[in-house]
Amino acid sequence: MSRNAKLLLCCLIAAILPILYFSFRSPDNSLSSATGNAANPDRKITAVSQAAPKPATDSDPASLRALSGVSRPLQWLSDARIKGGVVVVEETPSGTVKYAGTHLLARLREDVEPDQVDQWLANEQAGQILSIRGRLVLIQPQQVTLDGFQRLRALLDENPLDLVELSEPDYIHEYAAQPNDPGLANRGAWYFNEVGAFAGWDLRTSAADIVVAVVDSGVDYQNAEFSGNLWESDGRHGYDFVDGDDDPDDEAGHGTAVAGLLGARGNNALGSSGIAWSVQLMPVRVLNEYGYGLNSDVIEGIDYAVSQGADILNLSLGTDARSTLLEDAVVAAGNA
Numbered sequence: 001m002s003r004n005a006k007l008l009l010c011c012l013i014a015a016i017l018p019i020l021y022f023s024f025r026s027p028d029n030s031l032s033s034a035t036g037n038a039a040n041p042d043r044k045i046t047a048v049s050q051a052a053p054k055p056a057t058d059s060d061p062a063s064l065r066a067l068s069g070v071s072r073p074l075q076w077l078s079d080a081r082i083k084g085g086v087v088v089v090e091e092t093p094s095g096t097v098k099y100a101g102t103h104l105l106a107r108l109r110e111d112v113e114p115d116q117v118d119q120w121l122a123n124e125q126a127g128q129i130l131s132i133r134g135r136l137v138l139i140q141p142q143q144v145t146l147d148g149f150q151r152l153r154a155l156l157d158e159n160p161l162d163l164v165e166l167s168e169p170d171y172i173h174e175y176a177a178q179p180n181d182p183g184l185a186n187r188g189a190w191y192f193n194e195v196g197a198f199a200g201w202d203l204r205t206s207a208a209d210i211v212v213a214v215v216d217s218g219v220d221y222q223n224a225e226f227s228g229n230l231w232e233s234d235g236r237h238g239y240d241f242v243d244g245d246d247d248p249d250d251e252a253g254h255g256t257a258v259a260g261l262l263g264a265r266g267n268n269a270l271g272s273s274g275i276a277w278s279v280q281l282m283p284v285r286v287l288n289e290y291g292y293g294l295n296s297d298v299i300e301g302i303d304y305a306v307s308q309g310a311d312i313l314n315l316s317l318g319t320d321a322r323s324t325l326l327e328d329a330v331v332a333a334g335n336a
Contacts, residue, residue: 076101076146081290082172083242083297088149097321099169101149103130103138105296106156106167107325110135117163127152133300136325138170171295171323175217175254175287176316197275205266207276212262212312213238213305215298216255217291218248219283223256225264225271231280231308238283239304241297251289258316259283282310287317295319299329306336 075089086101108117114132121127121139127148131138139156141148156167192198211231221230221237230237238248250256259274259281266277286301287293298317305313313333
């Protein structure tokens with residue numbers, strides 16, 4: 001299959017996945033109609049704030065501040081659903097964006113070593129590197145407070161020693177829309193007609209030589225509907241960048257539904273089928289059990305999938321923020 005054909009298939013699938021999600025879910029969150037080495041995994045981001053969790057909507061008016069040189073207020077919230085437990089909410093001209101309050105994301109210049117940045121941050125009493133992911137580093141402020149976060153962000157933006165090529169907040173992603181209409185699951189496989197699947201199956205049913213990375217909340221890879229349709233390398237089926245291990249099991253259900261639409265086993269007298277009856281599905285977990293994930297994990301998930309030879313990457317997730325670092329990762333994946 002040519003690269004253009006793969007990209008066209010990926011775009012087609014991405015366009016229909018949000019409206020098809022519930023068709024593959026049953027009330028108990030199982031598949032109903034689906035007949036169906038990280039670069040440095042040990043250095044993952046860890047929680048740096050143990051503040052008592054509060055509802056995500058709680059905010060302390062006294063903590064509403066303005067970033068240096070920016071008039072927009074920031075909200076500093078505790079939220080146990082997000083890795084690290086702290087969320088910053090910023091109102092921008094394009095809408096509300098959310099990002100982790102425990103650290104910032106930076107890409108170092110090619111000739112710069114992480115130790116140089118750590119020494120600079122120590123001299124400035126501004127923070128320290130938490131995690132190194134190639135040229136991408138996660139930097140924790142000296143004090144995990146809104147003031148500490150603002151000070152570190154301003155220092156990275158100023159970049160007086162020209163050590164950092166680019167820095168930005170670690171934006172929070174959520175998975176794509178999930179219809180909750182109870183009748184949707186009973187309307188049959190109407191989407192097969194919409195995408196011309198029946199006519200396509202007369203030509204080809206197998207994509208067994210194609211590796212599709214499902215960059216999402218993981219996949220229930222022990223489900224019988226995925227038997228024979230899972231990518232494997234050294235006994236592993238993928239990677240979990242949320243917990244930093246090689247068990248990308250799905251705790252939210254979203255990634256499993258996406259994988260079912262893509263490649264639940266076809267022609268096996270069970271349930272229904274994915275668009276590809278045979279395919280190699282690579283689970284890459286970047287969203288947690290609440291459906292949230294950090295931009296840094298999404299970027300690393302993309303890099304991992306490419307490094308492991310994925311032909312197609314499906315990301316049914318997103319954020320309201322625009323991330324140059326994420327865009328660069330997507331472009332690099334397309335050029336790989």
